[in-house]
């Protein structure tokens with residue numbers, strides 16, 4: 001260490017302040033470096049990192065998978081709702097002329113798309129064909145099947161309440177003996193699916209809180225492991241924002257990787273289920289096939305899980321960074 | 328540059344580590360702080376770097392009253408002070424270069440400036456050839472010099488060293504003191520806490536003596552008086 005000290009020190013010290021453009025560029029460059037540095041840090045302990053990310057992934061895959069299955073069920077049953085029909089069983093003494101007149105009247109209603117008149121004879125014929133109770137019916141003197149008007153509601157009036165209201169209204173005609181809303185069981189199914197959907201939301205919220213805690217705890221441990229480093233950085237003038245940054249990016253990566261795992265898990269499960277589902281659909285002569293996750297769901301999961309990762313680390317950093325001060 | 332006015336520090340335990348300390352140091356001055364173990368040397372340096380706050384009295388650094396510096400501004404306040412610790416406080420998972428560059432990264436210097444200044448600081452302490460090494464592979468003296476390079480790389484106007492030569496052999500200690508001397512020559516105020524009275528006397532700078540938290544000797548005042 002031969003001192004040509006002044007000169008060297010001059011070299012250390014002299015330099016004008018950087019311009020604004022340079023400062024901004026440096027700022028973003030630094031962010032990008034920390035962004036990838038924190039990923040690199042995680043990859044140094046891939047097993048530990050993947051364990052945490054897998055916990056996040058499974059926690060998010062569960063409600064996501066259920067959501068996808070439910071929307072499949074909704075899609076499938078959506079077709080049934082369109083088929084909702086209202087059957088009006090007419091009183092026995094109603095003549096064919098009266099029935100056709102009523103049919104015309106009903107057809108003029110806004111809510112009604114179509115009315116089909118089925119005479120009692122035709123009704124009996126159909127019943128025989130469907131059931132094969134031919135001989136049994138022959139034993140009866142009278143035709144027990146009443147004349148029927150089958151009303152197809154207009155698609156615009158196709159939700160549960162409106163169908164209910166229409167059925168009630170149609171029941172008021174004096175020739176009508178009995179009203180039957182064919183779609184009642186579909187409505188019930190929808191009600192059940194609504195409950196299930198609520199359940200999935202609640203489950204999703206609880207598991208999201210779980211993810212928040214997992215990330216928070218992981219970051220808390222990371223902060224404790226780097227306690228010495230944090231003290232040193234504080235001693236040489238590092239701001240809280242500077243110290244926080246790598247931990248926040250770590251939370252980001254946990255969220256990102258966890259979300260990715262969740263998506264893969266859901267895809268995998270759907271793939272495994274699609275075979276059996278198609279077999280089952282085949283038994284019902286249905287072309288139904290499981291819909292995969294759409295792009296919107298994938299993006300939502302990623303955004304959500306990154307958001308959870310960031311918030312979890314934000315909470316941990318806010319709580320624990322302040323405790324660490326040089327002494 | 329440094330001004331202590333009736334400064335006292337009482338730790339939460341109730342122990343008075345410093346009691347009514349008064350002294351003043353000019354820019355570019357170098358002083359040694361000595362006294363028995365537990366006399367309050369480290370505490371005095373901590374008050375300057377705002378690692379601890381004064382309980383009573385005032386400490387004024389560069390015209391700024393430390394008791395008025397808000398917690399949020401402490402990092403910026405510290406950037407003007409280079410601190411060297413007895414136990415180096417290096418990051419052992421980063422290279423020598425990265426350790427020295429850290430203060431510049433913290434203060435947001437552009438990459439080219441960082442490279443230039445870091446190398447200059449390493450050159451200054453004679454470790455440019457070891458820039459890619461990890462601190463664990465260096466000797467105690469070399470690690471201490473890395474600490475010095477890190478302390479000066481941000482061009483502080485004040486350099487504090489707490490027993491920087493604590494466990495180094497006399498020759499190495501002397502070399503490190505020479506490095507401090509060089510910084511003083513270019514206008515940096517240097518304050519070094521040390522037990523090593525023999526060496527301190529040989530260097531011939533101002534000496535402040537602490538005993539049980541009180542300043543009982545100051546060669547500068549002795550000269551004047």
Ligand SMILES: Nc1ncnc2c1ncn2[C@@H]1O[C@H](COP(=O)(O)OP(=O)(O)OP(=O)(O)O)[C@@H](O)[C@H]1O
Nearest residue numbers: 338339340342344363364365366367368369370371
């Ligand atoms: N955080 C603390 N809480 C309570 N007491 C403390 C604390 N830090 C130091 N002290 C006490 O204050 C007194 C001065 O301590 P200080 O570390 O300043 O001494 P020192 O002169 O640096 O000693 P040494 O030469 O051993 O480093 C000691 O009696 C010590 O026990």
Ligand SMILES: [Mg+2]
Nearest residue numbers: 368369370489
């Ligand atoms: Mg000490």
